[in-house]
Amino acid sequence: MQVRRSLVAAGVAVGIVLTAAPANAEPVTPHEMPFPCGQSWTGSTRDAHSPSKRAIDFNRPDDLNDPIVATAPGVVTTADTVADSGYGRWVVIDHGNDEKSLYAHMNTVMVRVGQRVDQGQQIGTLGSTGNSSGPHLHFEQRASGQVVWPYFSGIRYVFGSTLTSRNCVDVPLATNWVKGPEAEMVIFRRSTPSVFRIRRPDGSVKVKKAGRATDEPVLGDWDGNGRANAGIFRPTSQRFRLKVPGGRVVFRFGNATDKPVAGDWDGDGVFEVGTWDAARGEFALRSAGGAVTRVKLGDRDDLPVTGDWDGDGRWEVGVFDQATATYTLRKVDKEGIVWHANVPFGSVGDLPVTGDWDGNGRTDLGAWTPGTAQYKQRRAASPTSAMRSQTTIRFGRPR
Helix, strand or coil, X not given: CCCCCECCCCCCCCCCCCCCCCXXXXXXXXXXXXXXXXXXXXXXXXXXXXXXXXXXXXXXXCCCCCEEECCCCEEEEEEECCCCCCCCEEEEEECCCCEEEEEEEEEEECCCCCXXXXXXXXXXXXXXXXXXXXXXXXXXXXXXXXXXXXXXXXXXXXXXXXXXXXXXXXXXXXXXXXXXXXXXXXXXXXXXXXXXXXECCCCCEEEEECCCCCCEEEEECCCCCCCCEEEEEECCCCEEEEEECCEEEEEECCCCCCEEEEECCCCCCCCEEEEEECCCCEEEEECCCCCEEEEECCCCCEEEEEECCCCCCCCEEEEEECCCCEEEEEEECCCCCEEEEEEECCCCCCEEEEECCCCCCCCEEEEEECCCCEEEEEECCCCCCCCCEEEEEECCCCC
């Protein structure tokens, strides 16, 4: 295999200060490979590799425009779309603990500054922009501003070796997949192929294949029969693919940087889709006829949620702040007055999940802890009223 090398000029276009790297200690951040689950890639370096010989140039055959994914969850601090800089188009993700990851020479950038991304989420495609001699991914793990020796799956990387990605994380959801009033817990596994895993009321698991590891999951009752079906949003093509009896519906909506959402916006029993633009803090809710309603809510580092907060049949929107473990829910009353409610639930770093856990017609709040794969279900008369009880159930694979 021909290995293409990075020609980044240190300190020229990206403002890097070259200082001695710390010891080759394992980072606090549990990084996985910057590629989808199951893909095999070879990484190289050299003594004169800029800005450090600890940076990796990844290749595999015919890799131009292959997807690049986040090695760990975090907040985007750089999303440079200028192709002629030293790094070309590049992304930096802050993972906390003074640790970051950097992805350079990308062909496309699919995230924005301030946006919160999850592990395994696609952030762009591989390219040869900037000071590059050919398509490859220039990748760095950083600690305290310095490039450090890379670790994947807790193992120190050996340069020149071929490694298979274990970036096969679970994404939590909930829906009424089995006909009945209560929502079931669902996991979207970013595997090859990706699958939905539905936990039935008796504890057994139903598995449905659905799309690619880089797709974004979305669930809804697309035909109004009282049972949800699978769907995915493909960021690279901005297309929704919704499974319906006898086939699927495919249409284009949204942008590559958007997150998909679903809900019954008009209360007719049939779900529609929408998107949330983190940069604008704005939902775009699509009707069955294609009309779009835009709703401002949230900040760049929030995550979108939807639900029927008051049980009137019409779904509304909300956001979850991972940094404070707080939901902000939006509701429009019968007089057309917009109300917002802040509800703390879960722990810092949890992922939000909403579902009607008790079957009372009102969507409840929940949270999923990546490190333990535990669902925490909040039960109350309404999402904003005092919590009556909390149930904790493990479902999915811990990260």
